[in-house]
Amino acid sequence: GLTVSYARRKDYIAMQQLDITPALDYQSESYKDAYSRINAIVIEGEQEAFDNYCKLAELIPDAKDDLLRLAKMEKRHMKGFQACGRNLSVTADMAFAQAFFEQLHTNFKQAWDEGKIVTCLLIQSLIIETFAISAYNIYIPVADDFARKITEGVVKDEYMHLNFGEEWLKANFEASKAELEEANRQNLPIVWAMLNQVADDANVLGMEKEALVEDFMITYGEALGNIGFSSREVMKLSAQGLAT
Ligand code: Y39
Ligand code: FE
Ligand code: FE
Ligand code: FE
Numbered sequence: 300g301l302t303v304s305y306a307r308r309k310d311y312i313a314m315q316q317l318d319i320t321p322a323l324d325y326q327s328e329s330y331k332d333a334y335s336r337i338n339a340i341v342i343e344g345e346q347e348a349f350d351n352y353c354k355l356a357e358l359i360p361d362a363k364d365d366l367l368r369l370a371k372m373e374k375r376h377m378k379g380f381q382a383c384g385r386n387l388s389v390t391a392d393m394a395f396a397q398a399f400f401e402q403l404h405t406n407f408k409q410a411w412d413e414g415k416i417v418t419c420l421l422i423q424s425l426i427i428e429t430f431a432i433s434a435y436n437i438y439i440p441v442a443d444d445f446a447r448k449i450t451e452g453v454v455k456d457e458y459m460h461l462n463f464g465e466e467w468l469k470a471n472f473e474a475s476k477a478e479l480e481e482a483n484r485q486n487l488p489i490v491w492a493m494l495n496q497v498a499d500d501a502n503v504l505g506m507e508k509e510a511l512v513e514d515f516m517i518t519y520g521e522a523l524g525n526i527g528f529s530s531r532e533v534m535k536l537s538a539q540g541l542a543t
Contacts, residue, residue, distance in 0.1 A: 323505050325387055325443045333503035335392045338384045340497065343396035344431065345377035347404060348460075351423040354411050358419065362467070369463060372456045379453060383446040399496065402489050403427065410482070417468065417475040418482040424464025425522055426486055430493075431457045433514035434506070441505030461518070465525045472527040479526075480536065488540025490515075512541075 324330055352370035356363045384391050403422060410418035435454040439447055468475050494515075498508040516537055523533045 323441060329503055331387060331389050333500040334384070334387060334389045336395050336500050337497065337504060338380060338389055339391035339393050339396035340399055341380045341434075342377055342384070342391055343393060343400055344427065345373050345380060347400055348423065348427060348431075349373040349377065351407055351419070351427075354407075355416075355419055355423065358411065358414065358416050359467075362463075365463065369460050372460070376453045376456065379449040383443075383449055386445045387443065399493060403486065403493075406486055406489075415478065415482075417471075417478040420464045420468060421479055421482040422486055424460060425468075425519065426490055428457050428461040428464065429515055429519045429522065430490055432461065432518050433511050434501075436514050437501075437506045437510050438504070461522060465522050468526045476527075483536050483539055487536075491540050 349370050352366050352373060356366035356370065359366065381391075403426075407419060407422045410422065432454060435450050435457065439450050439454070442450055468479065494508065494511060498511075501508065501511065520533045520537045523536055524530070528536065
């Protein structure tokens with residue numbers, strides 16, 4: 300494939316997808332059917348992100364105000380994506396979305412019950428935020444005009460959320476390293492399975508699975524590097540569960 304500098308990635312994603320995606324009919328039954336699940340996933344994800352940051356605020360009193368600010372943004376994102384569904388006259392399949400997040404939801408809750416800040420941050424601020432960033436980056440070039448504007452605003456916030464996790468884990472790197480490796484081993488394979496589960500629906504929306512994986516790997520790998528892992532460790536961690 301093409302090799303492009305990071306600075307040109309956004310253009311590359313747009314070109315690559317516009318090149319291969321036939322004109323999308325946002326009102327077709329097939330588009331709206333796929334949208335009822337992807338839109339629900341995003342709405343449920345934003346709701347759970349709100350809950351998770353409220354929970355994290357209880358676990359990290361030093362960062363309580365910051366975390367409650369992030370939580371508030373997630374609520375706003377959720378309302379934005381609900382408006383996107385209404386705009387297309389799509390009813391979100393929330394039961395599907397709740398089942399979609401079940402495993403990560405359970406793992407976050409268990410970690411929170413045990414007071415495991417590092418695991419909670421890895422699940423929400425690294426894995427889920429990276430999933431959101433890759434999905435939103437890949438969606439923007441193929442979205443309808445209304446949803447594109449909303450999503451462009453949202454993705455900027457998601458980078459801030461990822462940055463919160465990076466900064467906290469970087470400041471506590473040596474003490475967090477072993478727990479990060481274990482939490483990554485438990486949770487990253489779940490994300491690859493989730494991606495496979497929605498790949499067909501994403502494709503109907505003009506989003507290529509290959510592009511989603513690529514963007515996820517770049518963003519997640521950069522985050523792990525920023526936190527303090529070596530390139531070798533980053534490779535090992537970010538590919539965990541990918542081939543299964
Ligand atoms: O931090 C956040 O706002 C994350 C909750 C939102 C998750 C969004 C999950 C997106 C997955 C979409 C998959 C489409 C292929
Ligand atoms: Fe290629
Ligand atoms: Fe969000
Ligand atoms: Fe977020």
